[in-house]
Amino acid sequence: MKISFLGGGNMAAALIGGMVERGFAASDIQVVELDAANRERLEQRFGVRACAAPDDQVLACDALVLAVKPQQMKSALQPLAGRLATQLVISIAAGLRLADLGRWLGGERPYSRLVRCMPNTPALIGAGITGLVADPTVDVAGRDLAERVLAAVGSTVWLDDERKMDAVTGVSGSGPAYVFHFIEALEAAGLAQGFEPATARKLAIDTVLGAARLAAASDEPPAVLRERVTSKGGTTAAALAHLAAAGWHDIVVGAVAAATARGRELGDELGKD
Ligand SMILES: NC(=O)C1=CN([C@@H]2O[C@H](COP(=O)(O)OP(=O)(O)OC[C@H]3O[C@@H](n4cnc5c(N)ncnc54)[C@H](OP(=O)(O)O)[C@@H]3O)[C@@H](O)[C@H]2O)C=CC1
Numbered sequence: 206m207k208i209s210f211l212g213g214g215n216m217a218a219a220l221i222g223g224m225v226e227r228g229f230a231a232s233d234i235q236v237v238e239l240d241a242a243n244r245e246r247l248e249q250r251f252g253v254r255a256c257a258a259p260d261d262q263v264l265a266c267d268a269l270v271l272a273v274k275p276q277q278m279k280s281a282l283q284p285l286a287g288r289l290a291t292q293l294v295i296s297i298a299a300g301l302r303l304a305d306l307g308r309w310l311g312g313e314r315p316y317s318r319l320v321r322c323m324p325n326t327p328a329l330i331g332a333g334i335t336g337l338v339a340d341p342t343v344d345v346a347g348r349d350l351a352e353r354v355l356a357a358v359g360s361t362v363w364l365d366d367e368r369k370m371d372a373v374t375g376v377s378g379s380g381p382a383y384v385f386h387f388i389e390a391l392e393a394a395g396l397a398q399g400f401e402p403a404t405a406r407k408l409a410i411d412t413v414l415g416a417a418r419l420a421a422a423s424d425e426p427p428a429v430l431r432e433r434v435t436s437k438g439g440t441t442a443a444a445l446a447h448l449a450a451a452g453w454h455d456i457v458v459g460a461v462a463a464a465t466a467r468g469r470e471l472g473d474e475l476g477k478d
């Protein structure tokens with residue numbers, strides 16, 4: 206299976222790294238990337254071919270992953286318009302809708318062999334989660350191909366309605382940043398309590414890792430696991446009361462709503478062209 210990437214930045218590197226680590230042949234992966242330093246990094250780190258513009262070799266692929274920023278997409282697709290025939294196009298761009306991508310990629314008619322998805326950066330270590338939605342005209346073979354690419358780097362969730370994709374972006378696409386931010390805060394809290402930096406970081410990271418693994422392995426919901434940590438009149442209750450008073454739950458819900466709304470706004474703004 207030959208996979209080409211348009212854009213070789215952070216998320217493309219996470220996907221390529223995860224794919225190579227999980228047995229995709231580096232010689233079957235190509236990347237079009239404008240930045241020369243990025244091209245060199247991708248070639249050296251993963252052994253893939255990187256080039257500055259989409260040539261015939263890039264187009265001779267089974268799947269083309271669109272991995273430029275949403276604001277760069279329309280101009281990045283211009284050199285490809287009307288040149289695709291059988292390739293499955295997989296967009297990972299936040300906000301951008303299938304209909305607009307199809308219009309930008311098409312020649313006389315819109316291109317419809319399209320899957321829109323939203324992965325996240327833990328893909329780099331095979332621990333990503335991706336939401337996917339296909340254009341209704343994509344056949345089973347096309348869906349299987351997208352599934353094989355994204356399932357190589359983590360779990361997948363197929364959606365029946367493209368409008369839900371912005372919420373996937375809000376929850377799991379952007380989600381690792383919220384978790385990293387939480388780890389940063391926990392680490393800073395450890396430093397404030399007098400731990401050495403390495404100890405503060407280890408306590409913070411291993412706590413999040415262990416709690417997430419326990420939640421994933423448990424038949425019980427996170428709320429029950431939380432209650433088990435919370436002894437009556439104990440330390441956790443004191444911390445949770447502080448978080449509740451600061452509106453912790455609503456803050457997280459509001460953050461996801463802001464990300465979701467921004468995805469929708471990007472789709473509205475950029476799709477107008
Ligand atoms: N980062 C994340 O966690 C996630 C990102 N995404 C989506 O992935 C996409 C990429 O995001 P991210 O990797 O963070 O962004 P980056 O900016 O890191 O990567 C995009 C890369 O594409 C390059 N580029 C721009 N125009 C072209 C072009 N015409 N041809 C080839 N390469 C080009 C950019 O170069 P230059 O910098 O020189 O412009 C840049 O290196 C976005 O659409 C985003 O919404 C989805 C899920 C998660």
Ligand SMILES: O=C(O)[C@@H]1CCC=N1
Nearest residue numbers: 298299374378379380
């Ligand atoms: O911040 C962004 O727009 C991208 C999409 C999801 C994660 N990063």
